[in-house]
């Protein structure tokens with residue numbers, strides 16, 4: 180899954196799902212994982228939202244810190 184970096188601190192942006200109060204339609208929220216004030220983005224295009232949700236579905240649940248830590252040793256050869 181592609182990660183978008185915060186424009187300020189370079190940290191990964193977390194994708195969250197939210198729901199419109201009036202419309203009740205789902206939309207995506209991109210939030211800086213380091214400091215939510217840095218970057219916040221909203222995507223309401225339903226086609227785009229559905230595609231993203233289809234990819235991340237299954238991993239829905241409780242957030243447990245960082246799911247993946249990059250560069251923690253690689254095996255194989």
Ligand SMILES: [Zn+2]
Pocket residue numbers: 185186187188189190211212213214217218
């Ligand atoms: Zn940031």
